[in-house]
Every structure is written in C-alpha cells, then in structure tokens.
Amino acid sequence: MANPLPQSRVRQIVRRFGLIPLRTDSVASYYRKNAVVRVQTENGAYAMKPFFRSNLLRTSTIDQIKAAADYIQLLMNHDFDSMPKWLASHTGKLWTLHQGRPFYVCPWINGRRMESQEDFEKLGRALASLHEASRLPSPVKGPFYSHIRLWQNQDRLFRRQTAKASQMNKRFRRWYKRYGASCNRISDRSWAELKSPEIAGLLEKEMTCPALIHSDITPQNVIIADDGQLYMIDWDRVKPGSIYVDVANALMNTTHFNPVFIHSLLKGYEELRPFDPAERQLISSLYRLPREAWLAARFPNRSRSRSMLDIMEETWPLRLKAMEILDEWA
Known part of the structure; x- marks a missing residue:
C-alpha cells in the first residue's frame, strides 16, 4: 500500500471480521510505509494486513492467499501457538477481498525484539514446533525447491555480472575486488557439499514428507510478547519447503553472527527435533552462501544494494567466524 487506506474503508473491511473499530492507524515495516493497520476495539487491538503477492511464484494473488489461508488453518488446527491466529470473516474464510486486494486480520501483538539467549532458544523451539506440526500428507512439486534453485540462479547471475565488473560503478568494483573471489570460493564449497549423496538424499526425502516453512524469519517478524510468549508474524510467505532452508535463513537473518545466539537457536530447535550429522552439514552449507552479495549485484546502483555491501x-570477520561455528557444530 503506497498510501494509507481511508478510515471508512478500514472500518468496512474489519467489520467483515466482526470487529467494531474505535481507532485505527497505519504502521510501517522495514520495506513498506503502510504495511499494516492497527485497529483498536473495545476487546483489544488487531492487525489488519494487506496480502502481497510473491513475484517468485507464477500463481495469482488470489491463488496465493487461498493457499496461505489453507496452511494457516492447518497450523491453527494443530494448535500451533507461536503465530497470531487469523480471524474468520463473515463468509467463514480467513481473508476478505476489498477492491481487488486480499486482507486478513489477526490479534495485534505487543512486545519487544529478541535480545537474550533465552529468546533465541524460544525461536528455535518455535521453528521446530512449526516444522513438526505441519507435515503434509503428500509430496510437493515445484515451489518446494524454490529457495535453493533461486539461490543457484542468483549465484550464476552474480558470476556473469561480476565478470564485467569493470562496467559497474566504482563502489561495487572496489567491493568485488576485495571480497568477490572469497564469495565464489565459499559458494563453490557449499554447492559441492549439497551435491553429496547424503545431503541430496535428505532433500529428496523432504519432498515425500514436506513441512510448512515461514520463509521470512527476520528480527522484525519475531516478537516476544509482554507475557513472554514468542510469536512469529507476517505469514504471507508460508508454504511447503525445506526446513533446513528455514533454519539457515533464521540463523543468518536474526543472530547477527553472535555465537551465543547461534548456539541458542540451534539448542532450542534440537530440544524438540535433533539433527543428524548430514542435516547439520546441510544447514551449515546453506548458511554459508553469500546471498546478500548476489542480491546487491543485481542492482548495484540502488541504495539498498549499497547498504548490503x-x-x-x-x-565480514564476524561472518567468517560464524561459518566456522556452524562448521564445528556440523
């Protein structure tokens, strides 16, 4: 949403979910100025969120919200408690359509960001609970491998683009001269490990017994509520996928390369679902991939790309140390 919705439209939407709003205000996220609307009612606060289509999938916005709502319903049926429950609309669906855009509503979670060893253990347990509670009954085709295939394509594009580094801006040329070769060596090592029979077998096995993954675990999407409960929010990208990708993403995006936080997240996860040696190696290999460099190389003149670099x-020294920590753990 480029502009905030008028309050009259907000009221019209939330009334479909049985809510009578007293006050509303738009709240920004890291990427969007008006990412969610906070709706205050006599019974508490709620989040009214527009659903944004993923460009990585070829399906329509409606198809994507239908699939996401089905997955959310499955998690609610399994009493998964680390997610704000979506409200049902007057039609019985977990979403509603307004002027062509889907919206959903869930309780507003007041709380804070993760900041302690205990918080990261909670995140690990929440991820393990998600992955164990959401095993699907049939194999998955297509989107299951989207992350790894996407990363392979991004790496190939990175190498093609950096082969012409002289044509890029001075800032990127300087960065690539210092770190480009290291990024490629790190990637080569990971891709070689991912081709090993043990790891290839793990990925193949996942397709016969898939689980749901959050796909976007970031510090902004994890809240420690006032009562101490951990919640993962923003479930627009929930889908069947690799639990190992989900764990590697969570480690990279949330721990800030802090050894204590890395070990705490893994400890919490393995309290509910221990990893065998091959699984540990797979997570370590995925964690090592320099995904920010690949993204920055696609649009080197953008301010966000410069920030990534x-x-x-x-x-960089902290990243290398974190890779060593994951290697030792593996």
Whole structure:
C-alpha cells in the first residue's frame, strides 16, 4: 500500500471480521510505509494486513492467499501457538477481498525484539514446533525447491555480472575486488557439499514428507510478547519447503553472527527435533552462501544494494567466524 487506506474503508473491511473499530492507524515495516493497520476495539487491538503477492511464484494473488489461508488453518488446527491466529470473516474464510486486494486480520501483538539467549532458544523451539506440526500428507512439486534453485540462479547471475565488473560503478568494483573471489570460493564449497549423496538424499526425502516453512524469519517478524510468549508474524510467505532452508535463513537473518545466539537457536530447535550429522552439514552449507552479495549485484546502483555491501564489509570477520561455528557444530 503506497498510501494509507481511508478510515471508512478500514472500518468496512474489519467489520467483515466482526470487529467494531474505535481507532485505527497505519504502521510501517522495514520495506513498506503502510504495511499494516492497527485497529483498536473495545476487546483489544488487531492487525489488519494487506496480502502481497510473491513475484517468485507464477500463481495469482488470489491463488496465493487461498493457499496461505489453507496452511494457516492447518497450523491453527494443530494448535500451533507461536503465530497470531487469523480471524474468520463473515463468509467463514480467513481473508476478505476489498477492491481487488486480499486482507486478513489477526490479534495485534505487543512486545519487544529478541535480545537474550533465552529468546533465541524460544525461536528455535518455535521453528521446530512449526516444522513438526505441519507435515503434509503428500509430496510437493515445484515451489518446494524454490529457495535453493533461486539461490543457484542468483549465484550464476552474480558470476556473469561480476565478470564485467569493470562496467559497474566504482563502489561495487572496489567491493568485488576485495571480497568477490572469497564469495565464489565459499559458494563453490557449499554447492559441492549439497551435491553429496547424503545431503541430496535428505532433500529428496523432504519432498515425500514436506513441512510448512515461514520463509521470512527476520528480527522484525519475531516478537516476544509482554507475557513472554514468542510469536512469529507476517505469514504471507508460508508454504511447503525445506526446513533446513528455514533454519539457515533464521540463523543468518536474526543472530547477527553472535555465537551465543547461534548456539541458542540451534539448542532450542534440537530440544524438540535433533539433527543428524548430514542435516547439520546441510544447514551449515546453506548458511554459508553469500546471498546478500548476489542480491546487491543485481542492482548495484540502488541504495539498498549499497547498504548490503556496506553491511557485508563491516561484518565480514564476524561472518567468517560464524561459518566456522556452524562448521564445528556440523
């Protein structure tokens, strides 16, 4: 939503979910100025969120919200408690359509960001609970491998683009001269490990017994509520996928390369679902991939790409140390 919805439209939408709003206000996210509307009622606060289509999938917005709502219903049926429950609309669906855009509503979670060893253990347990509670009854085709296939394509594009680094801006050329070869060596090692029979077998096995993954675990999408309960929010990208990708993403996006947080997240996860040696190696291999560099190379003149490169440069020693920690754990 580029502009905030008028309050009259907000009221019209939330009334379909049985809510009578007293006050509403738009709240920004990291990427969008008006990402969600906070709706205050006599019975508490709720989040009214527009559903945004994923460009990585070829299906329509309606098909994607239908699939997401089915997955959310499955999690609610399994009493998964680390997710705000979506409200049913007057039609019985977990979403409603307004002027061509789907919206859904869930309780507003007041709380704070993760900041302690205990918080990261909670995140690990929540992820393990998600992956164990959402095993699907049939094999998955197509979107299951989207993350790994996407990363392979991004790596190939990165190497093609950087082969012409002289044509890029000075900022990127300087960065690539210092870190490009290391990124490629790290990637080569990971891709070689992912081709090993043990790991290839794990990925093949997952397709016969898939689980749901959140797909977007970031610090902004994890809240420690006032009562201490951990909630993962923003479930627009929930889908069948690799639990190993979900764990590797969570480690990369949330722990800030802090060894204590890395071990805490893994400890919490393995309290509910221990990993065998091959699974540990798979997670370590996926964690190592320099995905920010690949994204930045696609649009080197964008400010966000420059920020990515700056962050990678500032954290490079910490990243290498974190890779060593994951290697030792594996």
